Amino acid sequence: MEVRERGDGAGRERVRLTLRGTWRGAVEIVPIALFVLPFGIAFGAAASAKAVPPEIAVLMSATVYAGASQFAVLDLWLAPLPLGMLAVTVLAVNARHILLGATLAPWLLQLPLARRLLALSVLSDANFAQSLAAHERGETDAGVLLGGGLAMWFPWVFGTTLGASSGALLGDLSRFGFDAVMATYFAAILCGRWQGRRDLAPWATAAVASLIAANLLAPGWHIIAGALAGGLAGALAHGD
């Protein structure tokens, strides 16, 4: 698969972040962003069910902008608020961001600091997957990451507002829709990244490690375990 290698080479060209690229990233992710809305509504509804005031739920969505960790803290939202516990829980659920960022580092390190931080401030699973695919096809505009993140921010905050103000409505259905959309999107991105037999060992390692860890570790950590195990398997296979 020598053809694919050219894509990587192109990725080493000067990376920039432009308004045009940001817009392109935003438009590209619209189908995913639409499905963020019901998930936002579900979060707003869940927050109101835990007696979190609407303005706090909306503030959280607008500034934290990391769905899984926001759901995770709802169970801790009791007076007096356990700030330390809150920090540890958010760190556990969001630690995967560290790995996502590290993966995009060869790309993002070519940007000036302010633009790099701006693009990273909206990093999430979906626009990471989008950026990975873009990087692979030789995209040199990191606006894809920023645009994808911004395009999902609006429905997330708007959905939270709707859900928080209208109480518990859509529960299971919206969550299901989100799960299927995300799972199919990630599966499609993975399919595009498949480069043949040499990917088998790291991918299988990631799958097995994440499955085992999902049964042993606290929620969130299985993603870290699977990612690190797969990465190590890839690095080991590289020397062969």
Next chain:
Amino acid sequence: MVTETSAVAGVLVMVLVTFATRVAGVWVMSHFPITPRLEAFLKAMGSSVLIAIIVPATVSGAPRLWLAVGAAVLVMATTRSALAAMIVGTAAAGLARSIGG
């Protein structure tokens, strides 16, 4: 009842921790030379993160989720369009649900 002040403090803690996780990966990598082996690690990790997110969720999920992922892989393999794969996969899951799958 959580007071407004402590709620805002709680959100602030969440913001700081989350932002730190978002920028930490690139920051750490800026302190190591990115060797070919490290690049192979990062590349494998990119796919592995996605695998670690969807595999446990799909395995422990309903059969219609397996159907959705299977359909998406099939469509992606034939059309190379992530959008088409996503739409067909999600539609398959919706259909399976409506007929009681």
